Amino acid sequence: MTDKFSTPIQLRPIGYVENGVDEAISPAMIRAVESRIILKPRLENGLKSLGLSSRVMVIFYFHQSEGYELQQHPRGDTSRPKRGVFALRTPRRPNPIGVTVVDLDRVEGNVLFVHGLDAINGTPVLDIKPA
Amino acid sequence: MTDKFSTPIQLRPIGYVENGVDEAISPAMIRAVESRIILKPRLENGLKSLGLSSRVMVIFYFHQSEGYELQQHPRGDTSRPKRGVFALRTPRRPNPIGVTVVDLDRVEGNVLFVHGLDAINGTPVLDIKPA
Numbered sequence A, B: 001m002t003d004k005f006s007t008p009i010q011l012r013p014i015g016y017v018e019n020g021v022d023e024a025i026s027p028a029m030i031r032a033v034e035s036r037i038i039l040k041p042r043l044e045n046g047l048k049s050l051g052l053s054s055r056v057m058v059i060f061y062f063h064q065s066e067g068y069e070l071q072q073h074p075r076g077d078t079s080r081p082k083r084g085v086f087a088l089r090t091p092r093r094p095n096p097i098g099v100t101v102v103d104l105d106r107v108e109g110n111v112l113f114v115h116g117l118d119a120i121n122g123t124p125v126l127d128i129k130p131a
Helices: A002-006 A027-031 A041-047 B002-006 B027-031 B041-047
Strands: A009-011 A015-018 A034-039 A055-061 A097-108 A111-115 A124-130 B009-011 B015-018 B034-039 B055-061 B097-108 B111-115 B124-130
Touching: A002 B015, A015 B002, A034 A041, A034 A124, A055 A111, A055 B097, A097 B055, A097 B124, A124 B097, B034 B041, B034 B124, B055 B111
Parallel strands: none
Antiparallel strands: A009 B009, A015 A034, A015 A124, A034 A111, A055 A097, A055 A124, A097 A111, B015 B034, B015 B124, B034 B111, B055 B097, B055 B124, B097 B111
16 A cells, blocks of 8 residues: 555656746636647557547646645635535646647647647646547 | 646545455446445545535546557457557556546545546545536
8 A cells, every 4th residue: 555655656757848948827828829839749640530629638747836735725815715626626646747629720740730739838747648 | 847747746536445345347337336425534625515516526646547559449349340449438548547437426524425437446546526
């Protein structure tokens, strides 16, 4: 049981996000931005058939998130009661993983052009799945 | 650019799955099973307000998945053309992460009782979010 709780899991990015957003802005604003996901060139063949879906799930790592509290005000709004971190989508969480379903505009080689990704420039991407 | 591709990311499970399923069965079958997610006791306070949602997203690590090909037949069915790994939900992928939206039946202390989780007994859980 101790092992199940403590075994570290090591991942490597499959790529990263490029967009014009260099610091956190509101999710609503960032979702309107076009982002490019630059995949490792050797993984490009893994994109075959992805264009069949117009929506894809992007799993990424909030690389600038530091620390967390177990209970937080939604969107930092102190007028709202605190909720548990697992009942929030805040980047400040035990494993700072984000999951967002985005609109896939097109794929060019190892680059995905998407809308709706709430991740800043340089964010490491861990996985892409059909939504 | 090299750094963005190669920086390793280390995570630790927030808990693990308990159910009666000790080896891979079809997603349809395993989804009918009740599973318990045993959270690390010190994270229990992070579950506050989770019961307000009946659906939660579970992010987990396919700990028994070994290796992958960039293109695979859907569900291993060789009568269907191969697709790219990022257009499939196969556990055999560069970062073997699973994401499933489950029905949350109830929370008791640090244990979540859920239906619809396609993860076998002992699977490490990385995150829980509102669906």
